[in-house]
Structures are given as C-alpha cells and as structure tokens.
Amino acid sequence: MAVIVALGAFLMTLAGGWTAQRVTDRRHLVLGLAGGLMLGVVGLDLLPEAMHAAGREVFGVPLALLLFVTGFLVAHVVERLLAVRQHAHGAADLDDAEHGGRVPEVGLTAAAAMVGHSLADGVALGAAFQVGGGMGVAVALAVITHDFADGFNTYTLTRLYGNDRRKALMMLFADAVAPVVGAASTLLFTLPEEPLGAYLGFFGGALLYLAAAEILPEAHHKHPALSTLMCTVGGVAGIWLVVGLAD
Template sequence: MAVFVALGAFLMTLVGGWTAQRVTDRRHLVLGLAGGLMLGVVGLDLLPEALDAAGEDLFGVPRALLLFVGGFLFAHVVERVLAVRQAAHGAGEHRAPQVGVTVASAMVGHSLMDGVAIGAAFQVGAGMGVAVALAVITHDFADGFNTYTITSLYGNEKRKALAMLFADALAPMVGAASTLLFTLPEQLLGSYLGFFGGVLLYLAAAEILPEAHHEHPALSTLLCTVAGVGFIWLVVGVAG
C-alpha cells in the first residue's frame, strides 16, 4: 500500500521538474519561485520536524539546530573549495557543476527519507499513512522544481538535470519499499532533516535568490519568492 501511494510522489516530482524546464524564458521568475519554495520548505517544514524528532539538547542547544548550522557551513565550505579549485584551473568565477549535482543528490536523499516516512506512517495505521503521504506528495512538486533548477543553475547539461530529477522522483517509492525491511530511528531522521535544512537554506540565501535578482531586480521576482513561501505554508497547513 505504501509503495502504491508513493507513486503519487513520483508523479508530482516529475510535474515540478517539467514546470521548471518549461519556463526557462523567465529564468529570474523560476529562480525567485525556487528560492521561496526552498525557504518555505526549510523554515516551515524541515526545521520544525527536525526539532520534534532529533532528541535532546547538546550543550544547551537543540541537536537539530546544531546540525542545521553545520549543514549551512558544510554547503558554504564545499562551494568555496570547489570554486577555488576551479579558479586554479582557469575556470574563473563560474559555478562548479559538482555543487549542483551534490545538492541535487542530497535532495534525492531527502526524497528517500520522505518515502521512509510514508512507509513508517502506514505501519502505525492507514489514517496516519494517508496524512503523511498527502503532505509528501504535495510538497514533492517543490522538490522536483528545485532539483531540476539547482542542477541546471550550476551549469550541468540538461541530460544530467533530467537524470537527477528522475532519481528524485523515484526515491520516495524506494524509501517506502525499504520500510518493509527496517524502520529508521526517529532521532536519526530528525538529525538528517536539520542538516539538510541548513544546506538548502545556504543555497536559497547565498545562490538562488541573489542570482534571481542579479539581472532582473523586478517586483515580479520578489512576488514569486513570496508566493513560493506562501505555497509551502498552505501545504503545511492543509497537511497539518
């Protein structure tokens, strides 16, 4: 049952990626919306879940927040190291394609955890499973949109962006199927969500949104960002 329901997440992720691909002539609007979706997912979905699930504090600070900051710093360090290495080989200030693939891979991992969450919820009961599946399926539009956008933004060819999109779409079904074999500890899941949230926030604040406003500092771009946050708020509210 859980795997069948996860098929909805597969389809919704592909729809999100297809949407991002079709509106490339309005790239600044795409990036503005992607930044808003990422900000909304981090602040309104991932971080609250991480704080609930990650367990006790470490030296007076919630474990999820420590890993959130760690994820932000990790993304910053990885990007700087790759940028310096690329500059040393005469590539100038262009973004390193490896960063896009790395972040997209992390998003695939997040989608895998979404599938695990669906499967675990169905182990508790059908009602819980349907509620969790609804939340996952709805926000997987944003996952597909962001996976394709991020991979493309860092200079990867279309074929690679589509491959990452398909992997992201398939991941929830794989995650749901895996719960037939094991159950992921709640604290481990919460820790992962905190770390991944930090990575996404860095990409949204330091890369996606600045790029969106670089050549088109228009009100429409800002409105797309606000709309992205509002969409995630609506999803969280309906799912809750």
C-alpha cells in the same frame, strides 16, 4: 499502500521538473519561485520536523539546530573549496567564481541531497502507514504535494550551476524514484526517529544556504522586478498552505 502512494510522489516530482524546464524564458521567475519554495520547505517543514524528531540537546543547543547550522557551514565550505579547485585547474577565474560563477559539482551535490531528502520522505511515508491509516494519509498529503517543489528545485539547482540538460533530467528521475524506494524499504526495516531528525536538520541548513546565498541573489541580479519578489513570497506561502493542510 505506502508504495502505491509513493508512486503519486514520483509523478508529482516529474511534474515539478517538467514545469521548471518549460519556463526557461522566465528564468528569474523560476529562480525566485524556487528560492521561495526552498525557504518554505526548510523553515516550515524540515526544521520543525527535525526539532520534533531529534529533540535532545548537545551543550544546551537542540541537536537539530546544531546540525542545521553545520549543514549551512558545510554547504558554504564545499562551494568555496570547489570554486578554488576550479580556479586552480584553470577552468574559471576565481574572481568570477566569487561574483556569480557557477561550479557544476555544487549543483550535482545539491541535487543529490534533494534525492536523499526524497528518500527520507519515502521512509517517513512508510513509517507513517505502519503507525496507522490516519497518520499515513496526513504524511502522504504532505509528501505528494511538496514533492512537486522537490522536482522543481532539483532540476533548477542542477541547471543553475551549469550542468547540461541530460544531467538535470537524470537527477530529476533519481529524485522521483527515491520516495518509492524509501517507502518500499520500510517493508524490511524501520528507521529510528532521532537519526532521521538529525539528517533533516543538516539537510535543511545546506538547503537554506543554497536558497539564500545562491538562488535568490541570482534571481534578482538581472531582474530586480516585483514579479520575481512575488514569486518568492508565493513559494513560501504555497509551502505554508501545504503544511497547514497536512496538519
């Protein structure tokens, strides 16, 4: 049953990516919405789930929050190192990289992290159906609906950092297949709750960095319009609605 439901997540992910590429003439609105969706997913979905799953503390700090901050810092360090490396190879001026230049590897890395998150979604879906039908339905609703945002963000992130359309579509397809693979894997084993929570905390920190430091500033850089701001707020509100309906 979990694998069948995951096929719905597959279609929703592709629908999100299709939507992202169809509105390229309103790029600032796309980025504003993507930033809002990512902020909502991190603050209202990933972090609470990570706190619940990985509840133990390390030196007085919940493990999920510690890894959340670690993920944010790692994303920042990786982006800066790649920017410096790009400059060293003569691909771009470092000053440009620090003021809006995009490093394609960062986009691919972020998209790969989205794929990993979708894989974890599939595992969570399969585990929920192992617990019981009611739990499975609740998780299925959350996974299928927010996978639209995953597909939207995966395509947008890949393209934002200068990767071509073929690579963006490749990452989108990988993100769509991931929940199906994750759900199917639970037929063979069950992932312990604490490592899953730790991963979600780390991934949430990296995703928040990309939303706050890259996507939202880019969205408002050339189009500081109220419509862009409303798209961001609408993205957060949409994820809140999804989380509320899932509960």
